[in-house]
Amino acid sequence: MTQTTPDAVAQFEHRRTALESLQHFLHRFPTMVPILVLIVSVIGFGLIANNFLSPFNLSLILQQVAVVGTLAAAQSLVILTAGIDLSVGAVMVLSTVVMGKLAVDMGVPAPLAIIAGFLCGVATGWVNGTLVTRLRLPPFITTLGTWNIFIALVYNLSGRNTIRSQDIDANAPLLKLFGNNFQLGGFVITWGVLLMLAVFAVLYVALNMTAWGKRVYAVGDDAEAAALAGIRVNRILLSVYMVAGLICGLAAWSAIGRVGSVSPTSFAESNLESITAVVIGGISLFGGRGSIMGPLIGAIIVGVFNSGLRLMGVDVLWQLFATGWLIILAVAVDQWIRKISS
Amino acid sequence: MTQIVLEGRGLTKRYGRVTALNGADFDLRAGEILAVIGDNGAGKSTLIKALSGAIQPDEGEMLLDGKPVRFANPLEARQAGIETVYQTLALSPALSISDNMFMGREIRRDDLLGRWFGILDRARMDRIAREKLTELGLMTIQNIGQQVETLSGGQRQGIAVARAAAFGSKVVILDEPTAALGVKESGRVLDLVLDVRSRGLPIVLISHNMPHVFEIADRIHIHRLGRRLAVIDPKAHSMSDAVAYMTGAKLPEGIAA
Numbered sequence: 001m002t003q004t005t006p007d008a009v010a011q012f013e014h015r016r017t018a019l020e021s022l023q024h025f026l027h028r029f030p031t032m033v034p035i036l037v038l039i040v041s042v043i044g045f046g047l048i049a050n051n052f053l054s055p056f057n058l059s060l061i062l063q064q065v066a067v068v069g070t071l072a073a074a075q076s077l078v079i080l081t082a083g084i085d086l087s088v089g090a091v092m093v094l095s096t097v098v099m100g101k102l103a104v105d106m107g108v109p110a111p112l113a114i115i116a117g118f119l120c121g122v123a124t125g126w127v128n129g130t131l132v133t134r135l136r137l138p139p140f141i142t143t144l145g146t147w148n149i150f151i152a153l154v155y156n157l158s159g160r161n162t163i164r165s166q167d168i169d170a171n172a173p174l175l176k177l178f179g180n181n182f183q184l185g186g187f188v189i190t191w192g193v194l195l196m197l198a199v200f201a202v203l204y205v206a207l208n209m210t211a212w213g214k215r216v217y218a219v220g221d222d223a224e225a226a227a228l229a230g231i232r233v234n235r236i237l238l239s240v241y242m243v244a245g246l247i248c249g250l251a252a253w254s255a256i257g258r259v260g261s262v263s264p265t266s267f268a269e270s271n272l273e274s275i276t277a278v279v280i281g282g283i284s285l286f287g288g289r290g291s292i293m294g295p296l297i298g299a300i301i302v303g304v305f306n307s308g309l310r311l312m313g314v315d316v317l318w319q320l321f322a323t324g325w326l327i328i329l330a331v332a333v334d335q336w337i338r339k340i341s342s
Numbered sequence: 343m344t345q346i347v348l349e350g351r352g353l354t355k356r357y358g359r360v361t362a363l364n365g366a367d368f369d370l371r372a373g374e375i376l377a378v379i380g381d382n383g384a385g386k387s388t389l390i391k392a393l394s395g396a397i398q399p400d401e402g403e404m405l406l407d408g409k410p411v412r413f414a415n416p417l418e419a420r421q422a423g424i425e426t427v428y429q430t431l432a433l434s435p436a437l438s439i440s441d442n443m444f445m446g447r448e449i450r451r452d453d454l455l456g457r458w459f460g461i462l463d464r465a466r467m468d469r470i471a472r473e474k475l476t477e478l479g480l481m482t483i484q485n486i487g488q489q490v491e492t493l494s495g496g497q498r499q500g501i502a503v504a505r506a507a508a509f510g511s512k513v514v515i516l517d518e519p520t521a522a523l524g525v526k527e528s529g530r531v532l533d534l535v536l537d538v539r540s541r542g543l544p545i546v547l548i549s550h551n552m553p554h555v556f557e558i559a560d561r562i563h564i565h566r567l568g569r570r571l572a573v574i575d576p577k578a579h580s581m582s583d584a585v586a587y588m589t590g591a592k593l594p595e596g597i598a599a
Contacts, residue, residue: 028489210460211448214441218434228432230417230446288436340491 026333027340030282030290033333034297037280037326041301045308052311055186061303065277066178066192067092067255068270069299072277073199074247076295077240079278080207081220082287083132083139085241088248089270090150091124095252097154100163100262103172110172118249124150125245129238147271154264163262179257192254199247200296207292216240221288276302276323280330284338301326344371346408347544348393348424348513353402355388362388363399364568370513375535375545377555377576380565381588387517389565390548394426394515395419406512425510429517431502435491440471442490443505474508475501478537496527500534507538514538515546520554532558552581564588 016024026032046053071088078085095117103113124146131142168175178192207213218226219236227233259266279285280301281294305322350368354361362385370376380386391397393404395413404411406422413419416426433442444467450456451463468486475486480500490498499519506514516535520528528551536558539545549555555562556576564571564587571587572594579594586592 205461209462209464211450211462212460214437214445214448214462217437218441218445221434221436225430225432225434226445228416228426228428228430229434229442230420288434 023337023340027337030284030334030337031294031297033330034281034294034301038297038301038304041304041308045304045311049308049311052308056188057307057311059188061300061307062193063181063188063190063258064307065299065303066190066196067251067258067267068273068277068302069196069296070192070199070247070251070254071270071274072281072295072299073196073203073292074244074251075274075278076281076283076290076292077203077216077244077247078139079275079283079285080216080287080290080292081237081240082223082285083237083240084143084275084285085128085139085244086143086271087124087128087147087150088244088251088274089267089272090147090154091121091245091248092252092255092270093264093267094124094150094154094157095120095249096256096262096266097158097264099175099252099256100168101157103175104163104167104262107171110174113172114174114253117252118246121245121247121249121252122242123245124248125242126238128245129241132241133234133237158262158264160264162264165260168256168261175253175262176257176260178254179260190257192257195250195254196296199250200292203292212236212239217288219288273302276327279334280326282330282334284334285331286338289334289338298330344373346370347372347406348546349405349408350389350393350399351403351405353389353392353399353404355385355392355397355399361568363392363402365402366565366569368393368563368570370544370546371561373539373542373544374560375539375547375558377547377549377559377562378565379549379552379555379562379584379588384565384588385568386548386565388568390426390515390517390546393419393513393546394424396426420509423510423512424515425506425513426515427499427502427506427517427519429521431498433490433498433502436489438487438489439475439493439501440468440486442501443467443471443474443508447509470508474504477541478504478507478534480504480534494527496523496530499523499527499531503531503534503538507541507543510543512543513546514543515548517548518550519547520549520551528554552584555584556581564594566590 051057071092074088075085098120099113099117102108102116103110128143128146131137132139178195179190181188181190207216215226215231215236218231219233223233255267256262277299278295281298283290283294302323306319309319309322346369348370350366353363353366355363366385366389368389378386378389388397392399395416395418398414411422434445449463449467451461455461456463472486490501503516503519519531523531532554535545535547547559559576562574562576562584564574564584566588574584574594583592587594
């Protein structure tokens with residue numbers, strides 16, 4: 001028998017440098033990176049861009065990120081399992097078309113049309129999840145394929161026609177519910193913003209306080225270990241894709257409220273924008289790491305940069321330039337933090 | 343004669359033209375540490391996989407407490423009370439110690455929140471995890487919420503063994519528990535294995551490390567060419583004998599060539 005206590009191996013002294021301490025701190029709280037970036041950028045733009053900090057502008061930023069933010073919540077779930085879902089934007093547009101088509105063109109009662117849109121989202125998630133788990137295709141390739149297929153369905157169902165705003169108002173105003181807003185102080189909050197916040201709140205509870213959430217992290221961290229520990233990996237993956245699909249359906253309802261109409265060509269960039277928000281939010285593309293609140297902040301950061309640069313009157317290209325650097329910074333920081341575990 | 347907890351009779355497993363198990367016998371007695379040794383390719387990992395449900399033998403039967411059993415997957419073996427600590431440990435590095443202890447069998451709250459929404463009973467899980475680790479002397483300064491990846495190799499091994507001991511009601515199988523560890527940490531893990539035995543759980547220990555095997559095993563099962571060659575008493579044989587039996591350089595007394 002050795003004399004030392006069994007945990008003595010953890011007690012060896014290693015004096016950390018300031019940088020190492022920071023690394024360990026960020027390792028424990030990966031969401032601190034986007035939070036710091038958000039604080040610094042809000043203060044920065046507040047100092048240099050006129051009217052940036054006005055309640056009107058801050059409200060506008062939130063309204064503008066509501067749809068992509070909601071999609072980012074769906075994307076986060078998939079990325080936490082070390083996957084990626086390139087089809088989230090297409091699924092959302094498909095759901096808007098299903099809702100609009102049924103409620104406006106076919107006279108289906110609006111609540112039923114909306115439920116049909118949700119079911120459409122869940123069904124597409126089932127397709128993605130089944131391809132990933134049963135055929136064992138890489139999520140990237142699977143969703144690259146289904147992205148194209150879902151867009152084809154969008155064109156087919158919509159006949160490439162836009163459902164006009166006044167037709168929605170006349171037949172199914174419920175579809176625009178999330179475009180409604182209310183005043184809070186000087187702030188104008190849309191229901192779409194509240195929906196986004198609610199989705200993140202529910203996911204926060206689900207991921208941190210339920211068995212399902214722990215299993216999602218475990219599968220993303222090391223699927224083989226999770227399987228050996230008795231987790232049915234495929235069931236978790238399938239559920240993740242289906243929940244992500246449902247959230248895309250919710251985002252679809254929010255999107256109709258945001259733009260007012262149903263257009264097959266709208267939100268074409270939202271796939272990549274959702275991934276951007278997730279990555280800037282500090283969720284590791286390698287899976288199993290990061291807090292669900294990160295992507296919410298990530299989405300807002302992108303909105304803050306876009307708004308601030310616009311108010312400064314700089315060319316739109318600099319918005320893309322800034323977003324690009326934010327992504328690279330975020331991934332570099334993630335890599336650096338992850339070095340601890342090795 | 344002590345009671346036999348886990349028994350294999352004539353286990354055979356073929357992969358195409360390769361016969362990995364060739365009518366292998368196996369028996370584990372109550373409260374003992376049975377080491378399984380064998381040269382590479384002797385079929386010991388196939389044997390262990392059969393016992394832990396990871397593969398299904400083509401022929402032969404397995405008995406747990408005298409009753410015939412057949413495991414379609416590792417989950418069924420676990421439900422029957424056989425816990426395996428794999429060489430890879432099957433831990434999720436980013437999750438906490440407590441989450442890892444309960445991975446795949448989390449405890450839900452008793453109330454409506456737990457039943458309807460699957461909300462975890464965090465306090466109870468942490469308490470039980472702490473108790474289990476304390477029982478095995480693994481818990482003094484560690485924070486139960488600490489991520490597993492911040493632990494040393496030996497501590498991770500300790501968590502995996504503690505998890506198996508906490509949930510294994512019949513048998514604990516340890517696959518090369520000291521292979522990745524230094525001398526000091528190995529010693530600690532061996533002490534831990536002895537602790538588990540003293541709590542009445544029989545242990546199957548697969549190891550290449552002869553000094554470790556001879557230090558803690560009650561009996562040694564020597565596997566050769568897909569079957570059990572012999573079971574020897576470590577007090578009656580030397581390490582070099584064991585290696586000679588394993589490699590076929592020598593035969594134990596009473597075994598015909």
